[in-house]
Structure formats: C-alpha cells, structure tokens
Amino acid sequence: MIGRDLLGIEDLDRDEIERILETAEHMREVSNREVKKVPTLRGRTIVNLFFESSTRTRASFEIAGKRLSADVINFSPSTSSLKKAESILDTARTLDAMDPDAVVVRHSVAGVPHRIAEVLEAPVVNAGDGAREHPTQALLDLFTVIQEKGRIDGLTVAIVGDILHSRVARSNIYGFSKMGAEVRVAAPPTMIPPFIESFGVKAFTSLREALDGADVVMALRIQNERLTGSFLPSVREYSNTFGIDRAKLNFAKEDAIVMHPGPVNRGVELSHDLTDHRPSVILDQVRNGVAIRMAVLYLITGRRRRSVAAPQEDGGDA
Amino acid sequence: MIGRDLLGIEDLDRDEIERILETAEHMREVSNREVKKVPTLRGRTIVNLFFESSTRTRASFEIAGKRLSADVINFSPSTSSLKKAESILDTARTLDAMDPDAVVVRHSVAGVPHRIAEVLEAPVVNAGDGAREHPTQALLDLFTVIQEKGRIDGLTVAIVGDILHSRVARSNIYGFSKMGAEVRVAAPPTMIPPFIESFGVKAFTSLREALDGADVVMALRIQNERLTGSFLPSVREYSNTFGIDRAKLNFAKEDAIVMHPGPVNRGVELSHDLTDHRPSVILDQVRNGVAIRMAVLYLITGRRRRSVAAPQEDGGDA
Amino acid sequence: MIGRDLLGIEDLDRDEIERILETAEHMREVSNREVKKVPTLRGRTIVNLFFESSTRTRASFEIAGKRLSADVINFSPSTSSLKKAESILDTARTLDAMDPDAVVVRHSVAGVPHRIAEVLEAPVVNAGDGAREHPTQALLDLFTVIQEKGRIDGLTVAIVGDILHSRVARSNIYGFSKMGAEVRVAAPPTMIPPFIESFGVKAFTSLREALDGADVVMALRIQNERLTGSFLPSVREYSNTFGIDRAKLNFAKEDAIVMHPGPVNRGVELSHDLTDHRPSVILDQVRNGVAIRMAVLYLITGRRRRSVAAPQEDGGDA
Numbered sequence: 001m002i003g004r005d006l007l008g009i010e011d012l013d014r015d016e017i018e019r020i021l022e023t024a025e026h027m028r029e030v031s032n033r034e035v036k037k038v039p040t041l042r043g044r045t046i047v048n049l050f051f052e053s054s055t056r057t058r059a060s061f062e063i064a065g066k067r068l069s070a071d072v073i074n075f076s077p078s079t080s081s082l083k084k085a086e087s088i089l090d091t092a093r094t095l096d097a098m099d100p101d102a103v104v105v106r107h108s109v110a111g112v113p114h115r116i117a118e119v120l121e122a123p124v125v126n127a128g129d130g131a132r133e134h135p136t137q138a139l140l141d142l143f144t145v146i147q148e149k150g151r152i153d154g155l156t157v158a159i160v161g162d163i164l165h166s167r168v169a170r171s172n173i174y175g176f177s178k179m180g181a182e183v184r185v186a187a188p189p190t191m192i193p194p195f196i197e198s199f200g201v202k203a204f205t206s207l208r209e210a211l212d213g214a215d216v217v218m219a220l221r222i223q224n225e226r227l228t229g230s231f232l233p234s235v236r237e238y239s240n241t242f243g244i245d246r247a248k249l250n251f252a253k254e255d256a257i258v259m260h261p262g263p264v265n266r267g268v269e270l271s272h273d274l275t276d277h278r279p280s281v282i283l284d285q286v287r288n289g290v291a292i293r294m295a296v297l298y299l300i301t302g303r304r305r306r307s308v309a310a311p312q313e314d315g316g317d318a
Numbered sequence: 319m320i321g322r323d324l325l326g327i328e329d330l331d332r333d334e335i336e337r338i339l340e341t342a343e344h345m346r347e348v349s350n351r352e353v354k355k356v357p358t359l360r361g362r363t364i365v366n367l368f369f370e371s372s373t374r375t376r377a378s379f380e381i382a383g384k385r386l387s388a389d390v391i392n393f394s395p396s397t398s399s400l401k402k403a404e405s406i407l408d409t410a411r412t413l414d415a416m417d418p419d420a421v422v423v424r425h426s427v428a429g430v431p432h433r434i435a436e437v438l439e440a441p442v443v444n445a446g447d448g449a450r451e452h453p454t455q456a457l458l459d460l461f462t463v464i465q466e467k468g469r470i471d472g473l474t475v476a477i478v479g480d481i482l483h484s485r486v487a488r489s490n491i492y493g494f495s496k497m498g499a500e501v502r503v504a505a506p507p508t509m510i511p512p513f514i515e516s517f518g519v520k521a522f523t524s525l526r527e528a529l530d531g532a533d534v535v536m537a538l539r540i541q542n543e544r545l546t547g548s549f550l551p552s553v554r555e556y557s558n559t560f561g562i563d564r565a566k567l568n569f570a571k572e573d574a575i576v577m578h579p580g581p582v583n584r585g586v587e588l589s590h591d592l593t594d595h596r597p598s599v600i601l602d603q604v605r606n607g608v609a610i611r612m613a614v615l616y617l618i619t620g621r622r623r624r625s626v627a628a629p630q631e632d633g634g635d636a
Numbered sequence: 637m638i639g640r641d642l643l644g645i646e647d648l649d650r651d652e653i654e655r656i657l658e659t660a661e662h663m664r665e666v667s668n669r670e671v672k673k674v675p676t677l678r679g680r681t682i683v684n685l686f687f688e689s690s691t692r693t694r695a696s697f698e699i700a701g702k703r704l705s706a707d708v709i710n711f712s713p714s715t716s717s718l719k720k721a722e723s724i725l726d727t728a729r730t731l732d733a734m735d736p737d738a739v740v741v742r743h744s745v746a747g748v749p750h751r752i753a754e755v756l757e758a759p760v761v762n763a764g765d766g767a768r769e770h771p772t773q774a775l776l777d778l779f780t781v782i783q784e785k786g787r788i789d790g791l792t793v794a795i796v797g798d799i800l801h802s803r804v805a806r807s808n809i810y811g812f813s814k815m816g817a818e819v820r821v822a823a824p825p826t827m828i829p830p831f832i833e834s835f836g837v838k839a840f841t842s843l844r845e846a847l848d849g850a851d852v853v854m855a856l857r858i859q860n861e862r863l864t865g866s867f868l869p870s871v872r873e874y875s876n877t878f879g880i881d882r883a884k885l886n887f888a889k890e891d892a893i894v895m896h897p898g899p900v901n902r903g904v905e906l907s908h909d910l911t912d913h914r915p916s917v918i919l920d921q922v923r924n925g926v927a928i929r930m931a932v933l934y935l936i937t938g939r940r941r942r943s944v945a946a947p948q949e950d951g952g953d954a
Contacts, residue, residue: 031417035361037389043671045699056412059393063363063416066389071673071702073695090899090911094692097922098699099667263408275408286415349735353679355707374730377709381681381734384707581726593726604733 008133009174023295041070064293138171153180161220186210211251245271326451327492341613359388362419382611456489471498479538504528529569563589644769645810659931677706680737700929774807789816797856822846847887881907
C-alpha cells in the first residue's frame with residue numbers, strides 16, 4: 001500500500017483491510033510498552049491538515065505519528081480565508097512542496113480529501129470528509145470487534161442513529177459488509193438514506209427488530225446542531241425511541257457489545273450507565289484508534305513517489 | 319512519587335517538596351548544556367490539556383517534556399463545547415485512553431484537575447485551577463529562593479496583592495510554610511481571605527508592616543478584568559499603596575529579593591525599574607520553571623498503573 | 637554567524653548571503669532523502685514566536701527545525717493582550733528565559749523583531765515584520781533563481797506589484813542588488829515608494845518596459861484588504877495592467893521564469909495557467925524555503941551567548 005491514499009473503506013478490498021488490522025495488532029503492542037516508541041518512521045514528516053477542527057482525532061493521529069518517531073506538523077488553516085476550492089488545493093500544494101511523507105486531511109465538505117489527493121504527491125489519509133467517509137474510524141471499530149468477538153465474519157452489527165448524515169455509518173457499512181458481517185441500520189425514516197438496501201444493508205425503523213440477534217450495537221452521535229433549541233422535544237423522543245440503555249440492550253444478544261465513536265451525548269444516544277460501563281467498549285475504541293492510525297501511517301508512508309532526478313511536478317519542460 | 323498526581327502543595331509533605339527541589343537542581347543543569355536534552359522520558363507521552371489558555375505555562379511544560387525526550391501533545395479544547403462537567407471528564411477519559419504517561423491540566427474552575435485525576439489512570443499535574451492551587455509555580459518560587467538565599471527555613475516571605483483570588487498565593491502559602499518560612503500577606507482588606515491566619519499566616523493591611531524584616535517580597539498579578547474601565551482609579555490607588563518600588567522596598571531587609579509570577583502589569587504591581595532589574599528575580603523564576611517541571615514530570619512519570627493483562631478500565635467483567 | 641540575528645537582508649553582505657545559499661544547498665539534499673533528518677541541532681530549542689498568524693511560514697520553519705532534530709515550540713500569543721510594546725518585549729523576555737537557541741519572530745509592525753533582538757540573548761530570525769523585511773523569503777528566492785539560472789550576477793529581475801507595502805519586495809531588492817542583478821520594479825505610481833531609485837532600482841509604471849529583457853519576473857501578492865468590496869473594479873484594472881499571463885510574459889526574455897511568494901490570488905497577479913505551470917517556479921520556492929530556513933537556523937544557532945558562570949542577565953549584582 002506504499003504511497004497509496006486512504007480515502008475511504010469503499011476503495012479497499014478485504015485483503016487490504018485485513019492487512020491493516022494485522023499491522024495494527026503489532027502497533028497496539030507498542031503503546032503497551034514502557035517506551036512507547038519505535039523508530040519506524042524516523043525522519044518522515046506527517047502533516048495533519050485539519051480544515052475542520054477535531055482535537056480528538058488530531059491528537060490520535062499526532063500520537064500515532066510520534067510513536068512511530070515521525071515528525072508531525074499540525075496545520076489548521078483558518079477556513080474563513082479558504083472558501084474557494086482553488087485556495088484549499090493551493091494550500092495543500094504548498095504543504096506538499098515541503099516534502100511530507102503523508103498528509104492527513106479532515107474537511108467538513110465531502111470529497112475534499114479526494115480532490116487534494118489528486119494534486120498531491122504525498123499519500124493522503126482521509127480523517128473525515130463531510131458525511132462521506134471516516135475510514136480510520138471504521139478500521140478501529142473493526143479492530144475492536146475482533147478483539148471482543150475474535151472475528152467479524154458471520155456477526156450481526158446494528159448501527160443506530162442518523163445514518164443519513166454520518167460518515168462513521170457509511171465507512172462502517174462498507175467495512176463490516178466487506179468483512180462478512182450482516183449490517184443493519186436503525187433510525188427514524190428521515191435519517192435513513194434512500195437506496196441503503198442496495199449496499200446490502202437491512203434498514204429498520206424499529207430498534208427492537210434491528211437489535212434482535214445483534215452481536216454489536218453501534219450508536220452514532222447526534223450532531224450538536226440538532227440538540228439545541230426547537231429540536232429538544234424531538235431529542236427526547238429520539239432518546240426514548242433509539243437511545244440505548246440496558247433495557248433496550250436486552251433486544252440484542254446476551255453478549256452483545258455497545259460501541260460509539262464519541263463524544264457521547266449522555267442520556268441521548270446512550271444511557272449514562274452504558275456510556276461508562278461494559279458491555280460498552282468506547283475507550284477501547286479510542287485506544288485502538290492510535291494503533292490503527294499507526295498501522296495506516298506505517299503502511300502508506302514509503303519512499304515518496306517523486307524521485308530526486310524527476311522533473312518538477314508543477315509543469316514539465318514546457 | 320511514581321504514578322502519583324501533583325494537584326497541590328497542600329498534599330505534599332516537606333520531604334516530598336525537598337525531593338522535587340533536589341531533582342530540579344539536576345534538571346537545571348540540563349538546560350545549561352549545549353545539547354539541552356536527556357533521554358529520560360523517551361517514548362513517553364505527555365499531554366498538555368489546557369482548558370484555560372496560557373501560552374507561557376504551556377510552553378514551559380512543553381519545553382520541559384521535550385528536554386526529557388518525551389512526546390508532548392498540546393490539547394486545548396474549545397471551552398464553549400465543554401460547559402458540563404461530564405463533557406470535561408469525557409474529554410479527559412478519551413485522552414487517557416491514548417495511553418499518556420502524564421496529563422497536565424489547567425482550568426479556570428477550582429477542583430477540575432482533582433475531578434479529572436479521579437477518573438484517569440495517568441498521573442495528573444495541576445497547572446493552575448481557578449483560585450485554588452498552582453503547585454509548580456510555588457515549587458519554582460521555592461527553588462528560586464533557595465538559589466538566592468541558600469535556604470527557606472527561617473526566612474520571612476511577604477506576599478503582596480490579591481490574596482483572595484490568587485492560586486499562586488495559596489500554593490506559596492502552603493509551600494513556604496511547610497519549608498519553615500514565616501509567611502505574611504499584605505493586601506487591602508477586601509483581598510484577604512477570611513480565616514487566613516488559621517494557615518499560620520500573618521495578614522497585614524499595611525505594606526510597611528508586612529515588609530518589615532522580609533527576606534522575600536512576592537508581588538502578585540492583578541487580574542486584567544480589574545484593570546479596565548471603572549476600576550482604573552482604584553488601580554492607581556492600589557499601585558500607590560501596594561505597588562512595589564525602590565522606596566517601598568526599603569521597608570524590607572537590605573538584601574531582600576523581589577518576585578512576581580508574571581506577566582507584570584508594569585507600574586501597577588511593580589515599578590518599571592524593579593521589573594527589569596535586581597533585586598527582582600522574575601526571569602530566574604521563569605528559567606527555574608522549566609527545571610521544576612522537568613523534575614515533576616520525571617518523578618511522577620513511571621510505568622502506567624494499568625498492566626497489559628489488567629481488565630478494561632471502563633467497567634469490569636460485568 | 638553563530639549567535640547573530642537575521643533581521644534583514646539589508647544587514648548582510650554578499651559573502652554572508654553566499655554562505656547561507658551554499659549551506660542551503662546541502663540542506664536541500666536532506667529533504668530529498670528517505671530519512672529527512674540530521675542530528676545537527678539535537679537538543680536545541682527553537683521558538684516560533686508568531687504575533688501575526690501565518691501557517692505557511694510557521695510550518696516551513698517548524699519543518700526546518702525538526703529536520704535538524706531541534707525541539708520546536710510554537711508560540712502564538714493572542715495579540716489582543718499585547719497591544720503595548722512593553723508587553724511584547726516582556727513576552728519575548730519570558731520565552732528567552734526558557735533558554736531557546738533561536739527565536740523566530742513575525743509581527744505585523746515593522747521593527748518589532750529588531751526591538752526583540754535587542755533584549756534577547758537568543759538570536760532572532762525575522763520571519764516578516766510589517767512592510768519592512770522578510771529575509772528568508774528573499775534568500776529562498778535567490779536560491780531558486782540560482783537553481784534555474786546558475787547565477788544571479790548580471791541577471792535582470794523585474795518585481796511587479798505593490799512595492800510600497802511589500803516586505804518581500806524590499807528584502808528582494810536588497811538581495812538581488814547585493815548579488816549583482818539589475819533590479820527593476822513595475823507598479824502603478826501609487827504603489828512605488830519614493831526615492832526607490834536611490835536603492836539602485838529602476839522604477840517603471842509600464843509593465844512592458846519593465847519586463848523587456850528580464851530573466852526573472854516576480855509577481856507580488858496583492859493584500860486581501862485591497863481585493864474586496866469597492867476595490868474590485870481597480871483589482872480588475874490592476875490585473876489587466878500588471879497581472880502576468882503568457883501574453884505579457886512575452887515581453888520578458890524567452891527563457892524568463894516567473895516567481896510569486898504565495899499564496900497567489902489566481903487571475904489577479906498571475907493567470908491560472910501561469911500559477912500552475914512552468915515557467916513559474918512557485919512550488920520550488922516553497923520547497924527551497926525549508927532548505928533556506930534549515931541553513932539559517934543551523935548557521936545562527938550555536939552555543940548561547942550566556943555562559944553558565946555568567947551573571948544573571950536581568951540586571952547584575954546591583
């Protein structure tokens with residue numbers, strides 16, 4: 001995978017996903033050591049190019065890079081000055097000219113990492129683009145389920161919440177499907193994307209039906225803007241209908257686990273009790289995120305495609 | 319002290335304070351070298367979790383961590399999204415799941431580092447919480463006085479300013495008292511906390527009396543919000559009565575030193591002349607701050623309490 | 637140059653400029669390696685003190701420092717609290733007390749890095765001060781021209797745009813003149829500083845005349861505040877008259893190159909086509925910026941002037 005972009009789980013096949021998960025297994029061991037550092041990426045430069053602020057995901061990538069001994073540069077352009085697509089690409093091109101070995105991109109608009117990847121020499125990792133994909137989140141979720149269940153194949157995974165607007169849902173639908181799980185989604189009808197069943201997903205508007213026989217219950221975060229002002233009555237209704245607590249968890253298998261990409265709106269998507277205690281594995285997901293990002297950065301960061309003798313990348317000998 | 323939190327000087331005994339000061343003596347030597355780096359904390363991760371912005375203190379901890387070869391991650395959550403205590407703790411838990419070896423916390427509300435320390439595995443260093451404590455500031459002040467005077471025991475220390483709202487005052491009252499100094503405070507009556515004498519402190523509303531025989535004169539910073547608008551007349555009055563200049567310094571011992579935690583409101587707490595010249599030792603305090611923070615990070619950062627084989631920390635085998 | 641400040645090209649002689657350019661040649665080679673890191677500045681601390689935000693220049697200095705194995709601390713004080721000159725200097729003095737080996741300063745007011753350099757022990761690199769100087773930009777431009785043309789001596793360089801308000805123009809006028817080039821400027825009369833010809837520069841209000849026989853065409857960025865609202869009509873006029881496209885580039889020598897300090901206002905200073913393709917060398921300028929900053933940091937960062945046995949720098953034994 002050296003030099004390749006990681007833009008979405010949609011682009012990966014099962015072998016590639018498995019290779020990342022196996023590599024993450026080794027990486028996880030590094031964070032358990034007293035000296036949590038390997039020299040693997042010494043002298044490599046990783047740029048965190050976050051147009052959308054996200055201290056948690058940024059910190060996870062930064063820690064991942066540093067545990068591999070890479071130099072990590074955080075770069076959060078003020079988005080006010082970057083309204084035009086061309087300005088975003090020029091910013092990315094400028095950073096690329098400083099010879100990074102990987103660029104991690106997050107943007108609130110779907111497809112921006114893809115456009116950036118087209119113009120950069122450095123491989124691009126998508127750290128979340130609009131409602132499209134968040135591939136390292138899905139990879140860490142797969143990794144966490146394997147730790148808990150020993151496999152993905154044959155499991156039943158129920159994703160609950162605003163499927164329509166969730167890049168986490170989208171990436172996980174690709175990931176769990178490709179790895180052989182049965183994927184279900186449960187949401188109010190307005191939050192289910194049309195044609196979702198064409199992805200091989202079973203859609204439910206009844207939580208009870210969706211959870212029946214589920215091994216994994218994944219609650220999604222309701223976006224903040226839907227939690228304020230006039231939306232509050234419906235939030236209570238959402239919580240009553242789709243919020244997971246111990247009583248509703250009984251619909252699922254006895255040994256089902258509960259996941260959430262964080263941060264949890266406590267009492268909305270998950271009860272306080274389930275936020276803090278097993279069978280939820282939220283903090284394991286966070287911990288595994290570092291291992292997954294180490295694996296991804298390690299696998300894609302090889303020798304830059306540009307060779308020293310190659311012509312300038314911004315044109316040719318016109 | 320491995321694995322222990324440093325939340326306040328209140329919690330330390332004299333032996334522990336002395337151990338930190340002795341360790342800082344060795345650390346100070348590192349910053350005097352051409353190669354200002356030791357491999358002591360290589361492969362350790364230190365998180366600066368600053369809810370209250372403070373570029374100076376953050377930089378001091380960051381430099382301290384890097385001179386010990388630790389990886390330092392700066393994390394400044396936007397406080398607007400963190401109004402609830404539970405959100406603050408969830409943010410801290412999330413960072414903790416990334417396996418840091420120490421978390422440095424600053425927050426404008428007293429007690430937040432203590433609450434965070436209760437839920438984290440990683441040891442927590444309080445870098446200032448509301449008007450409660452700022453222990454590394456008191457430690458660097460103690461260290462600076464020992465450099466100047468050779469001892470603390472038997473000295474007379476006069477702290478001047480808004481004692482009531484100052485975490486620096488509070489931590490220094492504990493620190494200098496425990497190390498055997500006589501501590502006095504001098505302030506307008508409204509700025510002296512009730513029952514202060516129960517801490518063994520002598521309170522004065524006359525600067526002249528407070529400084530009589532003092533070896534150390536420590537001026538506190540007047541908070542910005544008290545320096546603007548309608549407060550200005552009283553600031554002039556404050557400066558006339560409690561601002562330290564060479565004339566008022568004559569009330570103290572001939573060889574008294576002047577300290578200030580910085581940044582100085584010049585002409586308010588200290589005259590321009592005393593801000594810039596001996597016997598003030600303000601920049602020595604800053605320099606010693608790096609050594610103290612290296613010592614603290616070194617002493618508390620051992621093997622994480624979690625062992626690899628231990629159960630998940632977010633619950634148990636329920 | 638050990639321990640010296642780099643405040644402007646005005647202060648350098650030709651030998652010094654050549655020494656920096658030769659050093660950058662070696663540094664450029666480092667960024668072409670798989671392991672882009674040399675241990676040269678291991679254990680040194682470099683502070684990026686940016687009062688004016690500039691993620692691009694800050695990233696370039698940060699990458700440069702890290703490729704030399706230095707510890708790099710980013711420090712961007714909120715300028716709102718730093719309106720007084722004395723506060724700025726106190727902030728700088730505070731950082732200096734943490735024993736940095738170099739401090740990189742950017743400020744929107746001309747002369748601030750010079751005032752800071754007067755009070756600091758650490759050498760200061762000016763990363764842009766108001767409309768005065770931006771020396772590392774001029775050095776990377778010289779370096780890029782040498783890569784393209786093999787020399788500076790005897791070349792004709794035409795700088796096009798708002799010369800009056802441009803620190804890039806000013807530093808490049810010094811730099812190219814000292815290195816033996818003929819420097820011309822082309823701009824509307826209101827954008828040409830008075831007495832510019834006393835610098836040995838030929839001023840033109842006709843782009844065609846300025847470009848006639850030019851080997852290098854350097855377009856300057858028009859500041860954002862001149863591109864909005866009521867200025868737009870004149871921006872179109874500016875673009876028509878002074879914006880460089882292939883047609884106007886025909887006025888210059890056949891093998892002329894096009895430069896721009898970035899970011900380009902596409903369609904204003906340069907056509908889209910020339911922004912992206914040869915003979916423009918904009919991304920080479922960015923790439924060379926890292927090499928130049930590595931060279932500058934390496935050359936000035938020696939042993940700190942303060943020796944361990946020396947008296948405290950904030951006074952003396954008064």
